[in-house]
Amino acid sequence: MTDYYQILGVERDAIAGTRKAFKELVDGTLRVQIDIEPRNKAQFHKLFPEIDMPIAIAPLKTGQPETKGSWPGDILHTEGKAADQAVELLGSFGDEARQLRQSSFFRRPEVWAAIGTDAEFQEWCRHQKCIVCGDGDWLDGELYNQAAHVRRVSEGAGTSIKPAYSTVSLCTTDHILEQHQHGETAAYRKYLTMKLGNERQVTLQEAKDWFDRRRIEAVQQWAWETLKAELGCESWKQVYPPDLLKWAEAHKVAATASGGLTMPRRYYDTYPERPARIES
Ligand SMILES: [Zn+2]
Ligand SMILES: [Zn+2]
Structure with a gap:
């Protein structure tokens, strides 16, 4: 996967992840699990090559390009080819589409x-x-x-x-x-x-x-x-994830009979609002 921060020439010193379960140790210390997506694996190993390294964590606001696809208008001011590439990458939902393709959603009879x-x-x-x-x-x-x-x-x-x-x-x-x-x-x-x-x-x-x-x-x-x-849409990369969620809910296929998720997690997330100019 292309790293758009690299294309933009932006040095990253933080990495996004998802906070998972924690447990409390005997001395009161919290041991927290953090999921890092496969595409950020290399960056993780680069930043944290060793165990017991000190670390700081902060919540990431929803809608940041690091965690979600977002609209072209949201990105930083760059020019030329790099900007075109960044617009193409950020203005689409390629990651979501790839996860959806690999999921079992389209193998469900309902x-x-x-x-x-x-x-x-x-x-x-x-x-x-x-x-x-x-x-x-x-x-x-x-x-x-x-x-x-x-x-x-x-x-x-x-x-x-x-x-x-x-x-x-x-x-x-x-x-x-x-x-x-x-x-x-x-x-x-x-x-x-x-x-x-x-x-x-x-x-x-x-x-x-x-x-x-x-x-x-x-x-x-x-x-x-x-x-x-x-x-x-002509390509799944163009599908605004909340549109699929809306469709799935309307057709009662957004959840399994036992309440499980039928689509990849990201399709249930909150996304930056669709700018008026690309509203259908
Ligand atoms: Zn034949
Ligand atoms: Zn036949």
């Missing part, structure tokens, strides 16, 4: 249902590249593939079930291949052969696991793209 229907997801699948050959059937410059169900045999019953949001994109040829007996194995072997250039034997379980992973990737990607568009 979030999928809030974003769109199974039919809409299947329609999206039809315009994605085939997961086996990476291409598909083109018509007038548009990709037309098939939304193929990742078939599963329900526990014990022995019947094939087709749960919602469980399709992947396959071209006609590969869908036919996949529907034959041991079709999943054949399809996965074809994918590996095309990708690695040599024939490899795979087990049915490996093939099923691969289809399962591709199916989760597909629905996650659809949810990611669709919600971003619904929030009116």
Whole structure:
């Protein structure tokens, strides 16, 4: 991750973190835990190379660029390329977006249902590249593939079930291949052969696991793209975190049934107010 303080030529002698739990030792001393984000790791080791070093702590006001994304107008007066880079970095919510992408938010069925229907997801699948050959059937410059169900045999019953949001994109040829007996194995072997250039034997379980992973990737990607568009942004970096929180609350997916958080912590934080000029 780029360090915007470095770009601006600002020397930092403090580091931001989050105050966590503390305990009181027998002599009354407070032993406090502080979380330092991975991106500040190097700076931490630079400032505190040794144990037992003296330290001072102070609360950080919310909305400081060190802890949150913020708006271009909020940053210091710099000129030229450095300023452009800083504006780009500070004016976006790249860190939040990265955390959101890595979180389990877009793997939650209740979030999928809030974003769109199974039919809409299947329609999206039809315009994605085939997961086996990476291409598909083109018509007038548009990709037309098939939304193929990742078939599963329900526990014990022995019947094939087709749960919602469980399709992947396959071209006609590969869908036919996949529907034959041991079709999943054949399809996965074809994918590996095309990708690695040599024939490899795979087990049915490996093939099923691969289809399962591709199916989760597909629905996650659809949810990611669709919600971003619904929030009116071209990139997740532009999504003002309180807008996502508002959406999640309105669709009752901001918390789990037991009250846990569904999104990364930062999406529940307070952010600097959106300047009037970029208000939508
Ligand atoms: Zn294909
Ligand atoms: Zn099918």
